[in-house]
Amino acid sequence: xxxxxxxxxxxxxxxxxxxxxxxxxxxxxxxxxxxxxxxxxxxxxxxxxxxxxxxxxxxxxxxxxxxxxxxxxxxxxxxxxxxxxxxxxxxxxxxxxxxxxxxxxxxxxxxxxxxxxxxxxxxxxxxxxxxxxxxxxxxxxxxxxxxxxxxxxxxxxxxxxxxxxxxxxxxxxxxxxxxxxxxxxxxxxxxxxxxxxxxxxxxxxxxxxxxxxxxxxxxxxxxxxxxxxxxxxxxxxxxxxxxxxxxxxxxxxxxxxxxxxxxxxxxxxxxxxxxxxxxxxxxxxxxxxxxxxxxxxxxxxxxxxxxxxxxxxxxxxxxxxxxxxxxxxxxxxxxxxxxxxxxxxxxxxxxxxxxxxxx
Numbered sequence: 012x013x014x015x016x017x018x019x020x021x022x023x024x025x026x027x028x029x030x031x032x033x034x035x036x037x038x039x040x041x042x043x044x045x046x047x048x049x050x051x052x053x054x055x056x057x058x059x060x061x062x063x064x065x066x067x068x069x070x071x072x073x074x075x076x077x078x079x080x081x082x083x084x085x086x087x088x089x090x091x092x093x094x095x096x097x098x099x100x101x102x103x104x105x106x107x108x109x110x111x112x113x114x115x116x117x118x119x120x121x122x123x124x125x126x127x128x129x130x131x132x133x134x135x136x137x138x139x140x141x142x143x144x145x146x147x148x149x150x151x152x153x154x155x156x157x158x159x160x161x162x163x164x165x166x167x168x169x170x171x172x173x174x175x176x177x178x179x180x181x182x183x184x185x186x187x188x189x190x191x192x193x194x195x196x197x198x199x200x201x202x203x204x205x206x207x208x209x210x211x212x213x214x215x216x217x218x219x220x221x222x223x224x225x226x227x228x229x230x231x232x233x234x235x236x237x238x239x240x241x242x243x244x245x246x247x248x249x250x251x252x253x254x255x256x257x258x259x260x261x262x263x264x265x266x267x268x269x270x271x272x273x274x275x276x277x278x279x280x281x282x283x284x285x286x287x288x289x290x291x292x293x294x295x296x297x298x299x300x301x302x303x304x305x306x307x308x309x310x311x312x313x314x315x316x317x318x319x320x321x322x323x324x325x326x327x328x329x330x331x332x333x334x335x336x337x338x339x340x341x342x343x344x345x346x347x348x349x350x351x352x353x354x355x356x357x358x359x360x361x362x363x364x365x366x367x368x369x370x
Contacts, residue, residue, distance in 0.1 A: 025116065025117070025118070027116035027117055028116045028118075028119075029046065030116075031113070031114035031116050031121050032046065032049075032065075032114075032121065035078065035114060036067070039076055041070055041071070041076070042067045042069050042070065042076050043067070043069070043070055048067075049067050049068075050065070050075070051064075051065060052066070054129075055259075059084045059087060059090070059235075059237060060081050060083055060084045060119070060237075061081075061084065061329070062079060062080070062081050062082070063080045063081075063082070064077060064079060064124065065077065065078050065079070077124035077126075078113060078121055078122065078123065079110065079121070079123070080119060080120075080121055081119045081121075081122060082118055082119040083118055083119050084327050085326055085327055085328055086322070086323075086325070086326025086327060087237070089174050090171070090238070090319065090322070091237050091238060096236060096237050096239075097112070097115070097120075098157075099156070099236045099239050102157065106154055106155075108151070108154070108232070108233065109232060109234050109236070110122040110124070110125050111123040125223055125234070126225070127223040127224055127225040127226070127230075128226065129219070129220055129222070129223055130219040130220070130222045130223070131219060132219055132257065132258040132259075132260070134219060134222075135219050135254070136255065140224065141277075141280075141281060142280075142281075142284045143224070143229065143230075144251075145281050145282075145284040145288065146231075146284060146285070147222075148214070148217070148244075148247065148248070148251070148285060149286075149289065151212065151213075151214060152209070152211030152213060152244045152247065153212075154212050156212045156241075158241070159241075160210050160241045162204075162210060162241060162242055162243065163241060164240075164243075164246060164311060164315070165196060165199075168196050168315055169193070171319065171322060172192050172193060174318075175187075175318050175321045175322050176189050176190075178321070178322065178325045178326075187317070187321060188341070192318075195314065199310060199311055203243070203307055203308060203310075203311065204243075205304075207300075208243045208244075208245055208304060209245075210241055210242065210243055211241070211244045211247075212240070212241055213242040213244060213247035214233055214236065214238070215239055215240060215246070215247060216237065216238045216239075216250070217233065217247065217250060217254060218257060218259070219254065219257075219259075220235075220259060221233060221234050221235045222234075245301060245305045245308045246311055248281070248282070248305045248308075249307075249308035249309045249312050250308075250309075250312040250315075252272065252273055252278060252281075252305065252309065253272075253309055255271060255273055256268050256269050256270075256271045256272050264331060265331055265333070265335050265336040265339075266335075266339075267336070267339045267343075269343065278302060278305070278306075279298065279302060282301050282302050283298055285301075286298060286301065307351050307352065309343075309347065310344055310347060310348060310351055310352070312340075313340045313341065313343045313344035313347070314340075314341075314344055316336075317337045317340035317344065318337075319337075320333045320337025320338075321337045324337065
């Protein structure tokens with residue numbers, strides 16, 4: 012078994028991982044003992060970790076067992092606490108959400124393989140699949156998770172800003188206007204925090220690569236909870252809309268096409284499905300208000316992932332142009348800020364008038 016990645020030597024496996032795999036194999040009881048026979052398939056699209064599908068031959072010879080090995084990215088402690096993420100992962104499993112944790116080792120973990128396919132960028136624009144995702148998000152947000160229902164978004168961004176400034180050169184600080192971002196974060200927190208907003212357990216990173224679809228049952232599974240926390244659900248929806256401009260499997264995965272940001276009709280359809288997914292028809296004002304707040308929260312998404320891009324550019328070795336990604340997110344923030352934080356001028360016939368290119 013050959014894995015060429017962080018912490019692995021070509022042609023060998025760390026003893027800790029071997030121990031975990033042997034434990035899993037022992038529980039299964041029907042796989043071959045020879046670990047050199049394992050097939051390793053890199054799964055593309057991950058930008059924090061490196062992920063591999065493992066096909067493990069069985070003793071009967073005509074079937075493989077499958078599992079997932081996740082190698083933690085370098086410098087991830089700058090973004091989240093890994094122990095907290097593991098607790099979230101295990102709690103999700105108890106709720107019947109996502110894969111089961113099969114074992115842990117120093118540089119990563121072994122997970123259950125889900126027999127479903129990861130969505131593509133195009134799938135997010137499919138009406139049926141998008142409706143399934145909207146309903147799943149509502150279910151996810153309503154999960155009973157441990158800990159206080161305290162919004163993490165703003166303090167996490169402040170922590171990341173400190174981290175980014177500690178890494179950046181004076182030129183970098185000036186280019187990304189980092190010295191002004193503390194005020195921007197405080198301003199956004201004041202402008203966007205309202206008592207009427209629903210707080211739920213949010214995924215916070217709902218790009219297409221973190222959504223899986225079972226083609227037979229048409230069921231959706233959300234995976235990868237590194238950034239999950241309690242937040243306004245409007246933020247999670249906003250972040251999902253922002254992810255619709257990305258294609259992380261293209262020849263230039265860092266390039267974001269904001270012409271693909273969902274238009275008003277598509278956003279409204281998603282919000283209506285989200286609100287009605289529990290069998291209750293939303294009232295018009297509820298849908299319009301949520302749609303309005305979602306658009307405003309796209310600004311928080313741009314700052315959040317802009318800061319993430321800067322830090323990742325210094326600590327992560329994955330082949331991805333993090334700095335250019337950060338530039339695009341910050342550019343959108345400054346372009347959209349005045350319009351999205353406007354007042355009644357942005358309303359047309361009870362709807363927020365942002366057009367198809369907003370984000």
